[in-house]
Amino acid sequence: MSFRGLEPKGKCIKKNAPELLGYLESELADRGMDNVMVSTTGCLKLCDHGPIVVVYPEGYWYQNVAGEDAIDAILDGLENGGPAKEYLVG
Numbered sequence: 872m873s874f875r876g877l878e879p880k881g882k883c884i885k886k887n888a889p890e891l892l893g894y895l896e897s898e899l900a901d902r903g904m905d906n907v908m909v910s911t912t913g914c915l916k917l918c919d920h921g922p923i924v925v926v927y928p929e930g931y932w933y934q935n936v937a938g939e940d941a942i943d944a945i946l947d948g949l950e951n952g953g954p955a956k957e958y959l960v961g
Contacts, residue, residue, distance in 0.1 A: 883921040886937045891922060895942050902946060920960060932960040 892911070899907050915923050920934035924945060931954045933945055941958055948955035 882918050883923070886922055888922045891936065891938070891942060894939055895924075898939075898942060898946060902950065904946070904949070917960065923960070924958075926954075929954070933958040934960045 892909070896909055899905075899909070912925075915921075915925070917923050917934065922936045924933040924936045924942075925931070926933070926945070926949065929949075931945075933941070933955065936942060936945070936958060941955075944955040945958060
């Protein structure tokens with residue numbers, strides 16, 4: 872997973888992205904999803920839709936990941952073998 876939103880400028884940082892990254896990492900551990908690597912990235916040029924989470928190798932791009940409910944939905948989808956459709960880009 873790549874999580875966009877840790878640069879000190881831009882819209883993602885204003886939407887609580889650093890705290891969400893911590894929540895994502897702790898929730899992955901709580902769920903026993905230890906085969907996942909979390910990394911951050913630079914701007915993905917989707918400023919009006921951020922924070923963005925990208926899941927590889929599935930290729931899921933999630934938008935407006937601005938709270939714990941969004942992260943929970945994304946992880947629920949992954950555990951169930953599919954995307955969290957309500958957050959998919961496009």
